[in-house]
Amino acid sequence: MADKSNGTPAIASIAKITAGTKGAAARQKILAFSSLVLLIIAFSLLSPNFFQPYNLIAIMLATAVNGVLAIGVTFVIITGGIDLSVGTMMTFTAVMAAQTVAVWNLPVILGVLMALFVGTICGLASGVMIAKFKLPPFIATLGMSMLTKGLSLIIAKSKPIYFTNAPSFAKISMGSLFPFMKDFQIPNAVIILFGLAILASFVLNSTIFGRYTFAIGSNEEAVRLSGINTDRWKIAVYAVNGLICGIAGILIASRLNSAQPALGQGYELDAIAAAVIGGTSLSGGEGTILGTIIGAFIMSTLTNGLRILSVPQEWQIVTTGIIIIFAVYVDMLRKRR
């Protein structure tokens, strides 16, 4: 194929610097990682308050929910699909957990299981619509997004549900497994994020589930012709994504010590953005969990750093938008080569 990278020389050269390494996804990952390091260095120089233990923990905590959601949606995007319902699905699982614990007065563990169960069922439903009824993922999950949003509002009667009767629920996110580290107490939410990332990375790279996730995104027809039940694996991917939304639901409910039924919309786009910034290709077949985590950290570091520099919130949003467009453009550039 002819060399058609006729974009801005500066951007093209950034893409070229990283071109020596193996694999396109790896390249984007390195690009993303260097951007993150640059961001951290820049903010550290600009403000003495940035590179402080408490602030780094704040960044990590702010990444937890988006990071978890982004891990789930990475699987979906690698199959060549998309899931627009992860934000509201998360809220729905949070509301169901709160309903179980705070309204029905059941043990916390049952609330957790309820969230995971509900998430899995919603994801499964999206998967069936997409694989069996051949609905475009965009539409199926858009429907699922509205459906879960509506159900959340109905069940919670449009009001937040507080975990007043179960103080231990808040500990899931905000407690720390390592209380001995005095100045650097890492909250559980962050540990859960990293634990899940390691597990997801293993599943994606070393299991049959991960292999078919990539294979379907690369050439679904070829996979089908190899005698593999692609429908079943696609449904499984969406179900796993739903399960992960359940985890995010528990994290956010625990962090806010309540289920906020009106929250959630917009989280799906942050999650997709994190995956894309981290090198997951929207056309499928490419992506890594590490990249996605880096992507999520870039977004939260940016927000945090700009806030410390007292940049108005409106401008923070603008900056994030530019970063996303830039990341996708670089992604297109390296594909064209």
Added chain:
Amino acid sequence: MAEPIIVVRNLSKAFPGVQALKDVQFDLYPGEVHTLVGENGAGKSTLMKILSGVYQRDTGEILINGKPAEIHNPRAAQKLGISIIHQELNLMNHLTAAQNIYIGREPRKPGGFVLDEKALNAQARKLFETLRMDFDPRVKVGELTIAKQQMVEIVKALSFNARVLIMDEPTAALNETEVEELFDIIRHLRSQGVGIIYISHRMDELFRISDRITVLRDGQYMGTFRASETNLDQIIPLMVGRKIDETARRIPEGKLGEVVLEVRNLNRGRLVRNVSFNVRKGEILGFAGLMGAGRTETARAVFGADPIDSGEIIVKGKKVVIRHPRDAVRHGIGYLSEDRKRYGLAVGMDVLDNICMTDLPTFMNAMGVLRPKKMQAAAEKQVETLSIKTPSLMQKVKFLSGGNQQKVVVAKWLVKNCDVLFFDEPTRGIDVGAKQEIYLLLNKLASLGKAVVMISSELPEILRMSDRIIVMCEGRITGELDGARATEEEIMKLATQRETMVKTA
């Protein structure tokens, strides 16, 4: 001699409107390369698809290892040891070679969920070694050349312990060195007792690789020959000479106008090399050649769809620069692609909108609002001129027949006042009756004073329609023939005149 692996007797297969195969016979012995030749539509692919379980036969008999066999689906074929390598490779570009080969059969660690990547790569490496291929199984397939990707497909096929390997035009996208490498592999497989069925359009390859050659024509068996005992002069007449219902050739109207389009020394990549030709008002110029001869590429280059490397394009005596299709359209050149639905029509919209689509600005008033009456008048005129059969201008194009859809595409270009029209395989995928209509249409366009360039792979069609015939092979023009006197044999010879042959001759 050993027992044949495959014996096919009196095999027939019909599709609605076409008898694709009629009483065909074929056999394959272990350790031989048996080549199938025939024109496009001769039934080669149908036969191969029956053997690989894609289609089911109507009547006839297939014996595998001497036993009658039913091949219900591709899986069944695989179980019988028959693997096929399609022209369009079926690989996952983001996965490695080893991962592709063993997709769905990955070695796993105890428990069944975790992959054993080491074992996978080791198995693949062993497989490559037995085929004497130097190949890293961990390379991503998307980073390989087409030739290497093909090798991955071959290895994948053989990993099913295939004893019969069907290859459908495997050399179509390869260069000469790569072809030689492929032939080495084929020879090696042959020495291992694998039976190979080889389909190719390249005549010179026939004698380089085949042990035996079977000729099909119009779905009928024409004969099987030992490659060592025959030659092209015997094979080509058997391939061509298809019977056509109407052989009446077009009678040139004598009064050909001035040259409308002239192309000089056009170059574009490997498939358009020093191409020069011209076409006159009222003339139908046929472009003949085999698939991959560079005819479509030539048309696309002239039309500005692909950038040219060098060359001159002269329209009505004036040198023009065409960088983009809209330049071509401005100079009155239209291109009707082979894939009408994908490139030529908005099938979900109605006849009126499709006809007027390319020229909307002329139907707008000063405010930029469309004037439906003017559009309707223009569309009606075209429907009448081209006798498009449609219940109304509001009919959605997808409900029209293939022939009428083709006419709608033509109408689009006529609305734009194009003088030169390139037709790329105008009758592909169209039934016999509709073909007739297309022929009448082309004649009509010529009599309206348009210059028509018709690319076609069907020799009878070329002979019937063209005033002049240009034959291409591997990106070069290998000859020009007078439409009234040309024969299929002449065209076939020119179409297979590869450079390597010219050099050795």
